[in-house]
Amino acid sequence: MSTADESSGNVGTDPTVDNLNAPFNAGDQAYIIVSAAMVLLMVPGIAFLYSGLARRKSALSLIWVTVMSFSVVVFQWYFWGYSLALSSTATNGFIGNLDKFGLRNTLGAPSPGSPLIPELLYSFYxxxxxxxxxxxxxGATAERGRVVPAMVFTFFWATLVYCPLAYWAWGANGWALQYGVLDYAGGGPVEIGSGVSALAYSWVLGRRNEKMMLNFRPHNISLITLGTILLWFGWLGFNGGSAFGANLRATMACWNSCLTAMFAAMTWCLLDYRLAKKWSLVGWCSGTISGLVAATPASGVITPWASILLGVVSGVACNFGTKVKFMIGIDDALDVFAEHGIGGIVGLIFNALFAADYIIGLDGVNMGVTGGFLNHNYRQLYIQIAYIVAACAYTFVMSAIIAKAIDLVPGLHLRASSEAELLGMDDDQHGEFAYDYVEVRRDYLAWTPAERDPKEDGAVVVPQHGIAGHQDLAESARLRAPGTGSSAENNNHILTSRTSTGSRKGRRGSGSGSGSGPVTPPPEKEKEGEVVAVGRLGVVTEGEKVEVTQ
Known part of the structure; x- marks a missing residue:
């Protein structure tokens, strides 16, 4: 074997001699690369969604843990994650081996997931x-979890929970794949894996302080909406790209994803309207996500009309699923289980009922695969249920064990102190804020340093932001005011003083010259038409009304 063969990790291939791209369609490769980039956008989408759903004092922390978890996973996946999850040489049905450790033996061979793309691209996707x-x-760490232990949990969770689940569903010898489970884009590894794991982590972490949750509402609905839109965009790469090529099955998956999301969003909004008689934007976002979750395992196997039914059913199931956490007493703060766990289960059940062989075969690779009830394959329901039960049980137990084990390590306790929870995770864990009101307060004091109420002098105060040039007009009004002192000089407002013949108005900005300093006493007597102030904006005389417009 040549040196090039050894460095590439592929026996019998030399990229300096052989064109490893030749067996693959360039369009398929380009499509999957773009799809991978679209899926990456889901990470900041989740960050914005979680940040908006939380309270202001923990908004930045949820962004940090979300994006930092991505950094942890990139290393884990390169190190041994891909090999454990999708190694094609493993002989057991539970987890892969380390044959692909450090991306060894991963280059130009057809991927284990599809012959349409090379394995290097498949591993990246x-x-x-x-x-x-x-x-x-x-997201289970919301508002009371320490961030460093959460990152340690992420590494071991990806190794011991996600990798086995992915191997079951997509590994060449995974037991679920061999058993005939239909899981198109990750109802088990992604949706049940995330929803049930979040429930287990929340259980170990404990409930938030109830007294601090009075009248709790999402603090920024705009961020929730932005996150949802990014998620929807990324989900088209998530579900469409799972066809592993630019083909009709990818297009069908995108169609089904949009249909399911749309009908789930409308259903959720209607369910919320029946209670509040208001049209909730948070409800639309929640419904959209629940529909996309349900479409994840089903969008590439069921028909479009079934996707409409899936949207309605998932909207209802996930909406009422938000009550589960109250029944079982687990504080799933961001409803990860309600939307992802329950949504993934609903999608997997629909595969048994509405999977069609002619939809599955649209990729040109999986022709001949049998669908569900539509193809008279009634056994599929039992297969799907067994898969759901196994995935839920393994995920909850293993996630709870990992979380509890980390919590017992000195210095890695998962939960922040009650004082830190009261202060907020942003301040306690990061010393930074999504909304730095300390700086806002400093800015406010810089341009409104009034020390006493100008109304005591009979003035009408209209607070304004400073504009250079208004200082002179404000100075003229100060000179006209009785009992002028340093406090009047420091007042950055429009002052209107009434005289026997008219009124004067001036506005003082935050430009240079404001602040304390020598005070010129006002004239003892003012005469009609007498010039009392000359400034950059003109001459102010007795009896003249000065209007300043911005």
Missing amino acids: QMQFCAVTAALVI
């Missing part, structure tokens, strides 16, 4: 799936 799932799980 699948890395985004693990990253998105980890980002979803980490």
Whole structure:
């Protein structure tokens, strides 16, 4: 074997001699690369969504843990994650081996997931799936979890929970794949994996302080909406790209994803309207996400009309699923289980009922695969249920064990102190803020340093931001005011003083010259038409009304 063969990790291939791209369609490769980039956008989408759903004092922390979890997963996936999740040489049905450790033996051979793309591209695309799932799980830390232990949890969770789940569903010898489970884009590894893991982590972490949750509402609905739009865009790469080529199955998956999301969003909004008689934007976002979750395992196997039904059912199931956390007493702060766990289960059940062989075969590779009830394959329901039960049980137990084990390590306790929870995770864990009101207060004091109420002098105060040039007009009004002192000089407002013949108005900005300093006493007597002030904006005389417009 040549040196090039050894460095590439592929026996019998030399990229300095052989064109390793030749067996693959360039369009398929380009499509999957773009799809991977689209899926990557889901990570900041999740960050914005979680940040908007939380309270202001923990908004930045949720962005940090989400994007940092991506960094952890990139290393884990390169180190041994890909090999453990999708190694084609493993002989057991539970988890892969280390044959692909450090991306060894991963270059130009056809991928284990599809012959349409090379394995190097396949490994990169699948890395985004693990990253998105980890980002979803980490929302369980909301408002009371320490960030460093959460990152340690992410590494071991990706190794011991996500990798086995992915191998079951997509590994060449995974037991679920061999058993005939239909899971198109990750109802088990991604949706059940994230939803049930978040539930387990929340259980170990404990409930938030109830007294601090009075009248709790999402603090920024605009961020929630932005995150949802980014997620929808990325989900088209998530579900469309799972066809592993630019083909009709990818297009069908995108169609089905949009149909399911749309009908789930409308259903959720209607369910919320029946209670509040208001049309909730948060409800639209929640419904959209629940529909996209349900479409993840189903969009590439069911028909479009079934996707409409899936949207309605997932909207109802996930909406009512938000009540589960109250029934079981687990504080799933961001409803990760309600939307992802329950949504993924609904999608997997729909595969048994509405999967069609002619939809599955649209990629030109999986012709002949049998669908569900539509193809008279009634056994598929039992297969799907067994897969759901196994995935839920393994995920919850293993996630709870990992979280509890980390919590017992000195210095890695998962939960922040009660004082830190009261202060907020932004201040306690980061010393930074999504909204730095300390700086806002400093800015406010810089341009409104009034020390006493100008109304005591009979003035009408209209607070204004400073504009250079208004200082002179404000100075003229100060000179006209009785009992002028340093406090009047420091007042950055429009002052209107009434005289026997008219009124004067002036506005003082935050330009140079404001502040304390020598005060010129006002004239003892003012005469009609007497010039009292000359400034950059003109001459102010007795009896003249000065209007300043911005």
